[in-house]
Amino acid sequence: MSVVSPLNRVLGLGSAKDGVEHWWAQRLTAVALLPLGLWLVAASIGLDDFGYASVVEWMQAPMNSVLLLLTMLALTYHSALGVQMVIEDYVGAKGLKIALLMLITFAHLAVAVTGVFAILKVAFGAAA
Amino acid sequence: MDRVERPLSPHLQIYRPQITSVLSIVHRATGVTLSLGVLLLAYWLIAAASGEQAYDQAQQLLSGGWLKILYAGLAFCFFYHLANGVRHLIWDLGLGLEPEQYQASGWAVIVFAAAATAAYSLLVIV
Numbered sequence: 455m456s457v458v459s460p461l462n463r464v465l466g467l468g469s470a471k472d473g474v475e476h477w478w479a480q481r482l483t484a485v486a487l488l489p490l491g492l493w494l495v496a497a498s499i500g501l502d503d504f505g506y507a508s509v510v511e512w513m514q515a516p517m518n519s520v521l522l523l524l525t526m527l528a529l530t531y532h533s534a535l536g537v538q539m540v541i542e543d544y545v546g547a548k549g550l551k552i553a554l555l556m557l558i559t560f561a562h563l564a565v566a567v568t569g570v571f572a573i574l575k576v577a578f579g580a581a582a
Numbered sequence: 583m584d585r586v587e588r589p590l591s592p593h594l595q596i597y598r599p600q601i602t603s604v605l606s607i608v609h610r611a612t613g614v615t616l617s618l619g620v621l622l623l624a625y626w627l628i629a630a631a632s633g634e635q636a637y638d639q640a641q642q643l644l645s646g647g648w649l650k651i652l653y654a655g656l657a658f659c660f661f662y663h664l665a666n667g668v669r670h671l672i673w674d675l676g677l678g679l680e681p682e683q684y685q686a687s688g689w690a691v692i693v694f695a696a697a698a699t700a701a702y703s704l705l706v707i708v
Contacts, residue, residue, distance in 0.1 A: 533617040572631035
């Protein structure tokens, strides 16, 4: 027995060829975060101290600025997808679910913009 | 129409926890916790962008002794989510799906996360 609906069989359209974006983006950002996450952790080990001067000097090194930007973007994207999934799975009430989904989307965008802006401001700022 | 109170199928409280189900829910829990960690990271970055005085204030706020427990916890979440994430990616390739394989990889994730958290805590947090 075919699972294709009679209408679809007549139209011969097959699948819509989409629907895997969420799954794919989650994997893509996961793979990106393997090296980026390990880099950030390694950097925190390598930093002499967490004082203002050493942190700003580290952030201003061009390669560090770029890697920080990539990490922040991958983190917030991956996080948004993951939290979205958790809400969709565990929040039953429809109104609450929609409100939470909007809230976490706004929150992740805000965090991403905040992080990116901060990194760029330090990167382009005067030397500490 | 009135809802009939039918018996629900056996749920979480009746199933014996297994390594697969426990590691799966811990993956989600660590993921959500790390999302809050990203918030902390953004706060730290914006403090650095707000000048030395603001950064020093933030640093004072963030370097309380008892907060070290929080950082060790976040480190565990990171290493666990990373290792178990790799496990998921390998499953996506269709590999490691035999019971003895996913049980072994599950224990490997636990051991790695514990060891890496201990090492990182000693190196950076303490």
